[in-house]
Amino acid sequence: MLYPLSILALVLLALIHTTHGNGDGQISATPHSSDAIPYETRVYWMRRAISALAELDSPCPFAAFGSVVVNHTDTSDPKGKLVCMGVNQAAHVGNPTLHGEMATIENCSKVLTDLDGLYRLSPSEALKAYSQLSLYTTAEPCPMCASAIRWSGFAECIYGTSIETLINRGFGQISIPSQEVFAESTKLPGETVLIADVLANETDPYFSWQFNHSYPCPKGCERGSRDKFCKLQVTDHEL
Numbered sequence: 001m002l003y004p005l006s007i008l009a010l011v012l013l014a015l016i017h018t019t020h021g022n023g024d025g026q027i028s029a030t031p032h033s034s035d036a037i038p039y040e041t042r043v044y045w046m047r048r049a050i051s052a053l054a055e056l057d058s059p060c061p062f063a064a065f066g067s068v069v070v071n072h073t074d075t076s077d078p079k080g081k082l083v084c085m086g087v088n089q090a091a092h093v094g095n096p097t098l099h100g101e102m103a104t105i106e107n108c109s110k111v112l113t114d115l116d117g118l119y120r121l122s123p124s125e126a127l128k129a130y131s132q133l134s135l136y137t138t139a140e141p142c143p144m145c146a147s148a149i150r151w152s153g154f155a156e157c158i159y160g161t162s163i164e165t166l167i168n169r170g171f172g173q174i175s176i177p178s179q180e181v182f183a184e185s186t187k188l189p190g191e192t193v194l195i196a197d198v199l200a201n202e203t204d205p206y207f208s209w210q211f212n213h214s215y216p217c218p219k220g221c222e223r224g225s226r227d228k229f230c231k232l233q234v235t236d237h238e239l
Ligand SMILES: *[C@@H]1O[C@H](CO)[C@@H](O)[C@H](O)[C@H]1NC(C)=O
Pocket: 071, 073, 074, 075, 083, 119, 129, 132
C-alpha cells in the first residue's frame, strides 16, 4: 500500500513545487498559495515562534532561533493547538547541538511523556505523535536540525528566514538547504512538507543586527555601549 501512496505524494509535491516554487527551487507559501491552512494561520504561529524568544530567553537573543510545535489535526481550535516550544540553548547550557529546533524536539518529548502533564504518552506513543505535528521555526533548519525533523517524522516544517539570508547577514552556516536534506530522506517513513519564506519580512530583522552595528535592534532592545550587542532595554527607573 505504501508504494502507490508515495507515488501520489510525490506527484502532489511536484505539483505544489511547479505551481508555487519561488524561483530558487523552494516550496513557498505566499498569501496566494493553495495551502489548506490559511496563510493568516501560518503567520499567527510564526509570530508565536518569534514571541517564544522573549518568553524563554530574550526579545533579542544573539541566536534568535525559536520554534513552536502545533497540532493542526486538532480542530477544537481552528488555528490548531500549541503543543510545545523551544529556543536555541547552545550558549546557555554549553551544548553546541541544542539549536532551536533540537531544543524544541527535546522539550516536546518531555511535554508529551510528562506523567503529570496534558498528554501522558508512553515513549512509543510520543514517537508516533510527531506525524500529526507541524514545526514553525524562525529560520530554515540547518542540516543537523533538518535531519532531526525528518527523523521525528513531523507532518510539516514551516520556516521564516532562509539559510542564504543567515549567511548574507554574517552567520556561519552549513550551506545545505533543508529542501535538499528532505529530498535525500525519502527512505525514512512518513513525509514532511516544507514551507519556506513564511513571514521572513518579520523574522529577518532578528538576524540582521548581530554583524551590522547600524541595523536597529529588535523591539524592547538597545545597543550595549561597550560590546554593541543588542540587549534588553533598561528603563530609567530600573537603573
Ligand atoms: C492532535 O490532534 C489529534 C486530533 O484531535 C489527536 O488525535 C492527537 O492526539 C493530537 N496529538 C497531540 C500530540 O496532541
